[in-house]
Amino acid sequence: MDVPEAVETELDGERVVAHVPLKGEDAVFATPTRILVYGSEGLLSDEFVASYSLTAERIELSEGRRKSTVSLDYGLDGTETFTVPSSRVDAVLDTLLAGVLNARDVVRDDETVEQVYRFSELTLVVVSDRLVKHVGTAVWNVDYEEIPFESVRDVDVEEGSVASQLVLTTDRRIERIKVPSDQFRAVREAVEDALFAFHGVRTSEEFRREVGLDEDEREGETDVRSGVETEAGATEREVDASGVEHRAESNDDGFRESALEPIGSSTAGEDSGTDETAGTTDASTVEPEPEPELESESASEPKRASTADSRTEPSGETHSESPTASTDSVGGGVESGLDDEAPLDREALRAELDALHETVQRQQELLERQREQIESLLDVTRDR
Numbered sequence: 001m002d003v004p005e006a007v008e009t010e011l012d013g014e015r016v017v018a019h020v021p022l023k024g025e026d027a028v029f030a031t032p033t034r035i036l037v038y039g040s041e042g043l044l045s046d047e048f049v050a051s052y053s054l055t056a057e058r059i060e061l062s063e064g065r066r067k068s069t070v071s072l073d074y075g076l077d078g079t080e081t082f083t084v085p086s087s088r089v090d091a092v093l094d095t096l097l098a099g100v101l102n103a104r105d106v107v108r109d110d111e112t113v114e115q116v117y118r119f120s121e122l123t124l125v126v127v128s129d130r131l132v133k134h135v136g137t138a139v140w141n142v143d144y145e146e147i148p149f150e151s152v153r154d155v156d157v158e159e160g161s162v163a164s165q166l167v168l169t170t171d172r173r174i175e176r177i178k179v180p181s182d183q184f185r186a187v188r189e190a191v192e193d194a195l196f197a198f199h200g201v202r203t204s205e206e207f208r209r210e211v212g213l214d215e216d217e218r219e220g221e222t223d224v225r226s227g228v229e230t231e232a233g234a235t236e237r238e239v240d241a242s243g244v245e246h247r248a249e250s251n252d253d254g255f256r257e258s259a260l261e262p263i264g265s266s267t268a269g270e271d272s273g274t275d276e277t278a279g280t281t282d283a284s285t286v287e288p289e290p291e292p293e294l295e296s297e298s299a300s301e302p303k304r305a306s307t308a309d310s311r312t313e314p315s316g317e318t319h320s321e322s323p324t325a326s327t328d329s330v331g332g333g334v335e336s337g338l339d340d341e342a343p344l345d346r347e348a349l350r351a352e353l354d355a356l357h358e359t360v361q362r363q364q365e366l367l368e369r370q371r372e373q374i375e376s377l378l379d380v381t382r383d384r
């Protein structure tokens with residue numbers, strides 16, 4: 001690496017820790033405290049060296065077709081900008097971001113920055129001891145999140161057609177990192193390599209043994225990620241009442257099977273009682289099946305209510321209720337079943353969420369392409 005004389009003068013005794021060539025002899029040099037942008041002498045420009053402190057609170061990027069502008073926000077001290085070729089902006093940002101993280105003590109002296117990934121609104125930095133991420137329109141600011149590798153108990157993936165998720169289970173929560181599917185493998189391998197190296201293992205199986213995660217715990221955590229496991233300590237009755245874990249199968253009408261069984265037995269008893277009271281019944285006068293079911297359901301409502309309130313009228317008197325009362329009772333039963341006992345269809349809900357997620361991803365891709373087209377038009381307009 002050749003350091004121009006103008007840069008040597010600007011270094012003032014500092015050492016160069018990183019170098020990013022730009023175009024021709026132009027380059028970016030990084031020291032432990034500064035970024036130096038060097039421009040060589042040309043037909044229309046003089047040689048220059050611009051120095052920028054690495055203590056920035058916020059980094060923003062404005063990308064163009066040929067050139068991109070990097071903005072460094074120093075809070076009360078103002079903002080400074082510099083321009084680099086768009087083809088080299090990723091390499092410059094990697095060097096700049098690593099320097100800012102070190103200068104602001106986000107990365108300690110005994111840690112190293114392994115990889116830097118930048119997506120539309122996600123900046124992911126793989127450090128030797130942790131994972132650092134920032135979500136937002138800016139490339140970086142002081143509102144970032146950390147995932148220490150010492151707190152990670154399991155690592156898994158959720159693959160999708162547009163975007164995939166790296167799922168890290170920690171001592172406190174489950175962290176999901178969503179990455180475009182075409183770049184997911186590189187991100188996954190970088191994170192796993194750093195995580196396994198931190199714990200001194202080579203494979204995911206060795207890692208789980210190292211952190212003491214057995215198969216039962218892993219299955220439980222998988223259920224938690226699917227959103228079907230109840231809080232620790234919930235009884236089976238509580239799970240049934242929530243309609244999440246132990247669902248009864250439903251019939252064609254949408255009622256729970258367990259609620260229909262007493263209706264069937266009650267209907268049989270009522271038909272038998274009617275035969276004994278009225279004598280023989282002509283087969284041609286037997287009502288169709290749905291109508292006795294409606295009658296018996298209204299009769300079963302007081303029976304169920306009698307278990308909760310001893311003052312309810314005897315079930316035998318239900319037959320003397322008017323048709324209007326029976327209809328009201330049936331309506332009440334239907335409402336209760338829908339409000340309190342209707343089970344949740346987790347599979348259908350999950351399918352709807354996946355479809356919604358893919359739709360949102362497609363919209364984001366369309367918006368990104370539109371933004372690029374607009375910027376291209378603006379560049380053409382400026383060139384004219």
